[in-house]
Amino acid sequence: MIRLDDLDIFVKAASQDSFSAVARKLDVLPAQVSAAIKRLERELDIRLFARSTRSLRLTAEGEFYLPYAREALHALYAGQEGVRNDEQQLQGTIQIACPSDLGRNLLLPWLLDFRQSHPGLNLRLSVSDKVADVYREPVDVAIRYGTLQDANFVCLPLVPDNRRVLAAAPSYIAKNGQPKNPAELAKHACLQFELSGKVYDRWRFPLAQGDVWVNVNGPVVSDDADIIRRCALAGQGIIYKSWLDISADVKSGALVLLSTDYVGEGFPLNFICPHRKQFSLAIRQLYRRVREHCMTLAHEMPQFTHEKTLAPPRADIKSGVAVMPL
Known part of the structure; x- marks a missing residue:
């Protein structure tokens, strides 16, 4: 089978007067150029160059084969460039x-x-x-x-x-106040997420002294995390949600972080x-x-207090991907 590198060396050698000149141009050893030409000649079963110690010239067979070699390399390079352009355009x-x-x-x-x-x-x-x-x-x-x-x-x-954070609308806080610690969440309206029939009504806080789990209740349960967020925006209760999901709401003032004294669980x-x-x-x-x-x-x-002393995130595993409440 013809090697593309050998074909490229042949085309370049056709315009030079010695293998040494080709080697300098390609930054390889003259012996490598010579070996490439010999491999190509064996594959084609013809002699491409008439060689002597002082000169290098194409044989008649070499002259005949040269335009085909150039055309083949040109087609390959054109195809390669086309593939690169298609990839850059990201089709599909x-x-x-x-x-x-x-x-x-x-x-x-x-x-x-x-x-x-x-x-x-x-x-x-x-x-x-x-x-x-x-x-x-x-x-x-x-x-x-x-x-x-x-x-x-x-x-x-x-x-x-990324971590989960506690947040509520200003209207909820004005009416109900806010919890001073995770245990006080049990006295508040907490909006809960449901996944595959399971309601996530136990919220975990990895505090410095160890994990704290709080059983929560609230007026709304939904299997759509966006619904839970919208209920919080409407002042219906407290959410325990990914920072990424509510960062825009916090920045706009539509939601308020309840405390940074205790950190939420990891949510990568x-x-x-x-x-x-x-x-x-x-x-x-x-x-x-x-x-x-x-x-x-x-x-x-x-930034959360005691963040450096936390236990690693925990998750329930299903189908290879951790399933965690939103």
Whole structure:
């Protein structure tokens, strides 16, 4: 089989008067040039050059073969350049699964901006709090909270230090006050998330002295995390939610952080690709774009007392991806 490197060396040698001159041009040893020509001659079963100690010239067969070699290399280089241009234009479809609140209110503007930068790219979005089985469902990328236990996935961190925070609307605080410590949450209206029929009514706080679990109650339970957030905005109760999900609400004053004296549990956000072969240029560029946006919000996350003495995040595991309440 003809090696492309050998073909390239042959074409370059045709315009030189010695193998040494070709070697200097390619920054290789003269013996390597000679070996490449000999391999090509064996594959073609012809003699390409008439060689002497002082001169190098093409044989008749070499003269005949040279334009074909040039045309073949030109076609290969043109094809390679075309592939690179297509990759830069990012054509095709990316199927993305993400949580409801994060997907609608945070990721969607970023994804649309990314697609606007690459008009040849199509997005298929699955926005749901039900965790997608990335092995069985047609998913190229899953953006999910939690920890990963399956080494077969490509899992890249978006915000590894993200945490959940307590927040409520100013109207709720004016009417009901705010808890001074996690134990007082039991006396407040706490908005709860439901996943796969399980209501997350025990909230965990990894304090310096150890984990504290609080049983909570409230007027609204929903399996849609965005509904829980909207109820909080309406003054219906307290939420315990990812900083990323409510950072814009906190900055606008629509929600108020209740305390930074006690830290919420870790809630890392990850970018998951089910198969390493699917980690294409388009997906790599998408990851970089989303991570840039996420890290901007992460830098705005408030600092918590005793944060350095916390236990690692915990999660319930399902289908290889940690399932955690939103």
